[in-house]
Amino acid sequence: MTAMDLIVILPELILVVAGCLALVVEPYLKKDKTAAVTIVATALVASGAVAFGLAGETRAAFGNMVVLNDYAVFFKVLFAVAGVITVLMSPRYLAAYDRHLGEYYALLLFAIVGMDIMAAARDLMAFYVGLELMAVSSYLLAGFFRYHARSNEAALKYFLTGAFASAITLYGLSLVYGFAGATNYQQIGQALQATGNTTAIALATALVVVGTGFKVSMAPFHMWTPDVYQGAPTPVAGFFSVGPKAAGFSAILMLFLTVLDVSRSTWSILFIVLAVLTMAVGNLFALAQKNIKRMLAYSSIAHVGYLAAGLGALGRADDDLAGQAILLYLAAYTFMNLGAFAILACLKTQDPAGHGYTLAEFAGLARRAPWAAVLMSLFMFSLTGIPGTAGFIGKFYLFNAVVRADLAWLAVLAVIFSAVSAYYYLRVIMYMFFREPEREYVPREAIGGPLAAALALCAAGVIFIGLLPGSLWDAAVSSFGNFFG
Amino acid sequence: MINPTVDLVIQFGLMFAIGAVLALALMAVSHRLAPTSRNPNKGQPYECGVLPQEDSRLPFNVHFYLVAVLFVLFDLEAVFMYPWALALRSIGLLGLVEMLIFIFILLVGYFYAWKKGVLEWE
Numbered sequence: 001m002t003a004m005d006l007i008v009i010l011p012e013l014i015l016v017v018a019g020c021l022a023l024v025v026e027p028y029l030k031k032d033k034t035a036a037v038t039i040v041a042t043a044l045v046a047s048g049a050v051a052f053g054l055a056g057e058t059r060a061a062f063g064n065m066v067v068l069n070d071y072a073v074f075f076k077v078l079f080a081v082a083g084v085i086t087v088l089m090s091p092r093y094l095a096a097y098d099r100h101l102g103e104y105y106a107l108l109l110f111a112i113v114g115m116d117i118m119a120a121a122r123d124l125m126a127f128y129v130g131l132e133l134m135a136v137s138s139y140l141l142a143g144f145f146r147y148h149a150r151s152n153e154a155a156l157k158y159f160l161t162g163a164f165a166s167a168i169t170l171y172g173l174s175l176v177y178g179f180a181g182a183t184n185y186q187q188i189g190q191a192l193q194a195t196g197n198t199t200a201i202a203l204a205t206a207l208v209v210v211g212t213g214f215k216v217s218m219a220p221f222h223m224w225t226p227d228v229y230q231g232a233p234t235p236v237a238g239f240f241s242v243g244p245k246a247a248g249f250s251a252i253l254m255l256f257l258t259v260l261d262v263s264r265s266t267w268s269i270l271f272i273v274l275a276v277l278t279m280a281v282g283n284l285f286a287l288a289q290k291n292i293k294r295m296l297a298y299s300s301i302a303h304v305g306y307l308a309a310g311l312g313a314l315g316r317a318d319d320d321l322a323g324q325a326i327l328l329y330l331a332a333y334t335f336m337n338l339g340a341f342a343i344l345a346c347l348k349t350q351d352p353a354g355h356g357y358t359l360a361e362f363a364g365l366a367r368r369a370p371w372a373a374v375l376m377s378l379f380m381f382s383l384t385g386i387p388g389t390a391g392f393i394g395k396f397y398l399f400n401a402v403v404r405a406d407l408a409w410l411a412v413l414a415v416i417f418s419a420v421s422a423y424y425y426l427r428v429i430m431y432m433f434f435r436e437p438e439r440e441y442v443p444r445e446a447i448g449g450p451l452a453a454a455l456a457l458c459a460a461g462v463i464f465i466g467l468l469p470g471s472l473w474d475a476a477v478s479s480f481g482n483f484f485g
Numbered sequence: 486m487i488n489p490t491v492d493l494v495i496q497f498g499l500m501f502a503i504g505a506v507l508a509l510a511l512m513a514v515s516h517r518l519a520p521t522s523r524n525p526n527k528g529q530p531y532e533c534g535v536l537p538q539e540d541s542r543l544p545f546n547v548h549f550y551l552v553a554v555l556f557v558l559f560d561l562e563a564v565f566m567y568p569w570a571l572a573l574r575s576i577g578l579l580g581l582v583e584m585l586i587f588i589f590i591l592l593v594g595y596f597y598a599w600k601k602g603v604l605e606w607e
Contacts, residue, residue, distance in 0.1 A: 003579075020593040027600035199493040 005061035008068040008120075010054070011047040011076050012113045018043030019109035026102030033091065036102035037450075040109060041087050047112075048080030058482060064184055065123040067484060074327060074479035075119035075250045079243060081457075082334050083112045086239040088454035089342045093235055096352040099145055107144075108239070111137035115247035122258075122484060124173050124183040127251060131169075131215075134244055135162050142232040142240070154231025161214060161224040169211025175204035176259060185258040186484055192262040205263040208255060209270045216248035218274045218308055219281035222301045226285075229297035234348055237293065238341025241300040242334040249307060249330060253323060256315070258483055268315020271308050272410060279305030279417045286424045293357040295424055296340055299383060302421060303333055309414055310398050313405035320480050322401035327476040329398050332390035332465050336382035339458030343376045346451055350444035362428055364437035371447055373432040375455055380425040382462045385418050390465035397473070551603045555595070562591055 006013065022036045029035055051073050059068045066072075087105060094100040110133060117130030139162065143155025177183060179201060180191035192201060214221040229237040256267050282302030289295035307326055314322035347369075348355045355361060366373040382389035395418060402411040447455065465472055569576075569584055576583075598604070 016590075020590065023593060023597045027597065199497065203497065 004059075007054070008059050008061035008066055011051040011080070012116045014043050014047045014050060015109045015113045015116070019106040019113070022102050022106040022109070026106070029102060031100075033100050033102055036105050037087065037091055040105040041084060043109065044080050044083045044087065044112070048077050048084070051076035051080065060122070060484065062126075063123075064186070064484075065126040066117065066120045067122050068120065069482055069484075070475075070479040071250075071254075071481075071483060072116075072120035074475060075246065076116050078246060078331055078334060079112050079115045079119075081461075082239065082243045082246070082338060083108060085338045085342070085454045085457050086235050086243075088450040088457070089238070089338075089345050090233075090235045092349045092449065092451055093233065093345045096349045097145055097233070099233075104141070104144060107137045107141050111141065111239075111243065115243055115250075118247045119250040119254075121251070122185045122254070124177065124185075124188075124259075127255070128170070128173075130247075131166065131251070134247060135166065135215075138162075138240060138244055141236045142228055144233055144236065148231075150231035151233065152231075154228045157224045158228045158232075165211050165214030165221070167211075168207055168214065172204045172207030172211060175200065175207070179204070185254065188259045189261055192260070195262070197263045197266065201260070201263050202266045205256075205260050205266045206270060208260065209267055209274070212248060212252050212255070213274060216245050216252070216304050216307075217301055218304055219278040219301060222278070222281060222304075225301055226294045226297040229300075230291065230293050234293070234341055234345040237297075238338050238345070241296070241337050241341065242330075245300070245304065246330045246334065249326060252311065253314075253326065254483060256311070257323070264315045268312050271315065272312035272407070275305050275308035275312055275410065276413060277305075278302070278308055279414060281305075283417045283420045286421065289424070290359050291357050292359060292362065292428065293344060295359075295428075296337070296344075299421065299424070300337065302417065303329075303337075303383075305417070306395065306398055306414055309402050309407070309410050312410065313402040313407055316407060317401070317405035319404075321404055322398070324473075324476045324480045325394075325397040325401040327480055328469070328473055329394035331472055331476070332382075332394035332462075335458050335461030335465065336379050336389070336391055339375065339379040339455060339462060340383065342451065342454050342458060343372055343379065346372060346447055346455070349451070359428070359431055360438055362431040363435035364441075365432040368437075368441055369444070369446070375459055376432060377429045378459055378462060380428050382466065384422045384425045388463075388466050390462045390469075393465055393469040397469075548603070548606065551598065555598055555603065558591060558594065562588065 018039050022039050025035055025039065054068060055070055055073045057068055058070075060066070061068070086108060090104065091100060094104060114130045114132070114134030114137065117126060118134065121127035121130055139155050139159045142158045143151050145151035176188060176192070179195060180188040182188050182191060195201070210221065217225040229240065232240065256264075260267060279302055282298050282300075282305050286295050286298035286302060289298060307329060310322045310326045310329070314320075314326070344357060347361075347365075348357070362376075365376075378389065382391035385391045385395040395414075399411045399414055402408075402414065565587070566584070569580065573580055
């Protein structure tokens with residue numbers, strides 16, 4: 001290690017120091033946790049800003065275990081933004097449950113450090129350490145309301161399926177290591193090019209596809225998702241649906257494009273099959289959900305299906321268009337989905353004992369809370385993919401890339417399923433604006449404080465990406481190319 | 486001459502098949518051949534000659550777990566220090582600083598546990 005190596009992981013160092021600081025400060029804080037929130041929010045902003053400032057640099061560090069390049073920077077900034085929004089929507093929600101503790105923020109930071117490492121790793125060891133750091137922090141966050149049975153259930157289910165997925169991934173990676181004799185992505189890629197796509201490497205590929213598919217909840221490995229999202233605290237569920245998912249895709253892209261490039265034909269077919277299955281399961285099951293939190297969980301599965309279609313296209317095509325579209329989609333998805341979860345957190349905060357996230361409780365919301373209803377409509381429109389919102393831009397670029405890879409039938413299928421998804425997204429809007437509530441609701445305090453800032457950030461992101469996607473697309477294009485520093 | 490891909494499929498198939506058959510066969514053999522004598526005493530939990538007094542699944546004070554986790558943490562720290570001490574000459578000052586950072590991070594955790602009252606028994 002040299003001191004120059006530290007610059008490569010400077011965004012993570014900031015987060016680690018702030019996480020430790022939050023743990024040290026926590027015991028001295030009484031009811032008021034403003035200090036911990038300030039430390040953590042500042043650190044996330046600083047980490048994102050430093051990562052952004054490092055854009056354009058290409059370096060490798062720690063014996064080529066981690067790299068600093070535009071690809072890593074893109075994800076580090078994205079994770080920092082997702083982290084800031086999550087932190088902003090958390091305080092009032094946690095306080096409403098009387099579980100507002102500094103540990104929550106420290107765990108969130110450590111999870112983001114793991115995610116950053118996953119995006120920057122170019123060695124199986126670094127990748128796995130990042131994955132586990134993210135996963136273990138996530139299990140604890142899922143079970144943060146430890147006096148609630150559902151939260152415990154979420155943590156246990158997440159832990160068991162997560163450990164299972166890690167084991168399968170590791171089995172695949174250990175086979176890869178056995179054939180290549182190296183843990184560095186570049187060296188493995190070269191070694192496997194020499195052996196060719198043998199059956200054994202196809203088997204290893206299939207295992208890695210299944211293991212990572214578990215992590216990002218592709219069907220048929222999605223069973224845990226609705227239960228975990230429903231049981232976990234709402235801001236945490238929102239974070240899970242964008243952060244670890246985007247980190248999973250950042251690692252999947254790297255693993256399959258560099259380590260397992262030799263078995264392209266195998267994994268592209270596997271991802272196409274999984275994409276069809278995931279889009280079908282996510283969209284069709286979401287139709288039947290009366291609980292909005294579960295509906296959003298199935299909707300997140302559906303969106304993973306579209307992304308998997310992009311992965312399939314990436315394996316088929318000669319260019320990087322699908323990869324760039326996946327980066328753009330992940331960024332767009334972060335804003336719209338976190339926004340929808342922020343609205344849920346807001347409604348729950350206003351009525352901790354009564355609100356059950358059911359569709360019926362959204363009836364007449366436009367009259368009770370016009371701002372919440374308007375913003376929720378914006379996020380629902382975006383998730384559907386209505387033009388003028390981030391969701392449309394993401395889908396447009398992604399499906400375009402799928403068509404370009406001679407998979408027009410898959411793109412048509414994805415558009416059909418998007419049309420199906422309009423039914424359950426727009427139903428929420430219909431309930432909010434055109435349904436009479438079944439019971440009287442006491443007027444609640446308006447949205448305010450950090451939560452309003454989180455919602456404003458999400459809405460601004462959705463509208464900005466929807467209307468002016470040029471700069472983000474340029475960032476995605478320049479990020480996707482040079483994988484090794 | 487067999488196609489090498491098919492050959493590998495056969496090899497893997499054989500490996501899984503032999504593994505499965507072997508496991509099942511061994512279980513079947515021991516099930517068949519082992520002499521069985523049924524006796525109600527064999528269903529009793531074994532406790533060194535004395536009859537069991539109560540259920541062994543008692544609720545423990547959660548403090549035991551916390552102290553045990555702390556112990557494992559510092560145990561592992563010591564494990565990491567042996568190879569580090571052997572390699573210290575070649576990794577130099579930066580190696581020393583790295584280990585100090587590692588210990589400092591553990592100390593933060595220790596401090597946190599201490600302040601949260603893990604070490605207080607009442």
